[in-house]
Amino acid sequence: MLQKHIQHLCWRAGFGEPIALVKEHEKHNARQLFRKMREASETFVPIDVVEAADLAGDFRKLREMRIEKQENGTAFDRNKLKDLQKERREEQARLNTAWLDKMSKDAGALREKMAFFWHGHLVSRSINAAFSQSYVNTLRKYALGKFGDLLLAVSKEPSMLQFLNNKQNRKRNPNENFARELMELFTLGRGFYTEKDIKEVARAFTGWDFDLHGNFVFRERQHDEGEKTIFGKSGYFKGEDVIRMILENKQTALFITTKIYQNFVNENTNDVWHQEKIAFLAKKFYQTDYDISHLLEHIYTSDWFYDPRNIGTHIKSPIELLVGIKRTLNLDFAEDQTSLFVQRVLGQVLLYPPNVAGWPGDKNWIDSSSLLFRMQLPALIFTDKTPEIAAKSDGDINTEYQTQKRSFKAIIDWNKFAAGFSDNEQQLVTELSNFLLQLPVQQEVIQGLRNQLKETDKPETVKKLTGALLMLPEYQLC
Structure with missing residues (x-):
């Protein structure tokens, strides 16, 4: 090839x-x-950085806080609550960086890339890190299998049941959120179902819930056992039947x-x-x-x-940009939090999609501020500068930790990286350009880089050229 x-x-x-x-x-x-x-990518190894869900334990802590509030006043209660919130944020951060490491280092890039795609399609979000970990592992497990198996498994995830309110979907008071998004965003697309279908599908998914440990449970007493008419067919349908009908x-x-x-x-x-x-x-x-x-x-x-x-038509998403730099250069940040900051500034944080439709993608990734940061990113990494730009806060306490400025100190073996390219400086520019960029660059740009070369050792030359090439607009495309 x-x-x-x-x-x-x-x-x-x-x-x-x-x-x-x-x-x-x-x-x-x-x-x-x-x-x-x-x-x-055949072997699936679950990410295991967060302890299993213990909702009973969380409820107990909150109950103790309420009692302490009554006995000791609000100040002590707020400190306890802040500690609990901090613990949740740190768990989400560990999960985020653990998955990012899988993408950046593991041989199974195909599995991780497809799981990342499903993360933006079968969208869910939870402040409970154990639920997030279970959801991500389900995406990763079924990423390359049968879509029907993936859809059914994700539909039963506590993160999804909570995010789209199916936990509140009961026979006496059906909640239509999951039913609507299942058809509109996850499977059929808008226009291929009716409002009547939404109501009937919601009835079919009544009783789908999870226990205090995040395990899926079907609560028969909360399920509407009556006859339903969905897509023109009548029967005593349950959730699994609906998924089968959608796949047909x-x-x-x-x-x-x-x-x-x-x-x-x-x-x-x-x-x-x-x-x-x-x-x-x-x-x-x-x-x-x-x-x-x-x-x-x-x-x-x-x-x-x-x-x-x-070729060269796809605008890299922030995760693709970040992981691509880490993977192709075999780069590690000295601090894990640096990756979180980059995600936040560029507008794509793993485990935190903006809404049930996921990230809009394509040209939406590029605006004046994000493009400037994208172009500055290589210089920040290779010189360990503190960025002038600040990550915008969305007012959500669960993402506050991502807005704090970080060191960009990076670990790269430039001797090893440089060994893959020619010792001839004139040829070196062309080889690096062909490797780092999927679109051809104007000869004036290539010649300009050659003219800037000075008598330095090869690794230092490669480092400078790599930084210059990564700052070109063409690097934003693949």
Whole structure:
């Protein structure tokens, strides 16, 4: 494969790879390379940095605080509450950085990239870190399997049941939030169900709940056992039946395929060329019972995936940008909190999507302030400067810790990184440019970089050139 095509696959199916791995893959064709990536992602290892949920323990602490408030006044109570809130924030931070490390270092980049995609599609959010950890592990476990298994498992997550109010969905007072988002955002898309369907689907999911340890439970006494009419069919349906009916509708396959295509192939899908590809892929997706891995293989091994119109067209999300720098340069920050600060400034914090629709993506990632910080990021990393920009506070106590300025001290083995490139300085600029950028750069820019080269050792030269190339607008695309 051509280096540009290898990097295209590694960026879209993962988060980029070091130059040594890119060169190693040159002997493989697209199918061989994809299958190597899939093989490296076969083993699922749960993230385990947060203790299991203990809601009873939390309730007990809050009850004790209320008693202490009555006996000792409000000041003591506030201190206890602040300690509990701090503990929750620190747990979320550990989970965030643990998953970010998986993306940045593990061989299974394909699994993590798809789990990250599902995180922005099957959206959930919780202040309970144990619930967040369970949700993330479910995304990671089923990321490359059957979509139906993933959908059912996520629907039973305590984080989802809480986020979309299904815990309050009971036969005498149905709550429609989960039913609506299940169809509108997760599976069918707007216009392929009726308001009557929403009401009936909500009835089918009554009784779906979780216990004090975050385990899914079906509370029969809270379930509406009456007959329901959904998508024109009548029966005594439960939640599992609804999911099966949704999957039987080919519109679900088209909706999910389109979303995947827009994220991993090309955001602009209005022309006939792209529409034909999506229609073909959706048909295959449906025929394979929604096999995610099979769909991805069709995409990443097709000649059209490597068409020039699909390369260098994707604006990196903040997570893709951050993880890509860490992964391709084998970079570690001296402080884990630095990654949290970067996420906050750039507007994408893992475990904290803005709403049930997820992050808007594409051109929405770029505005005047975020673009400036994106361009400054390499200089901050390579010089350990304190950023002038501050992360905006949203007034949420659970994200307050992400707004604090951090040291950008980074650990990079420049000798090892430089070893992957030519000793010839003139050739070095071209090689680094071809590796770091998926779009060609004007020759004037390349020549300008060459003119700035001074007599220094190779690692220092590579460091300066890398910083300069990463600050170009072209690095924001892959």
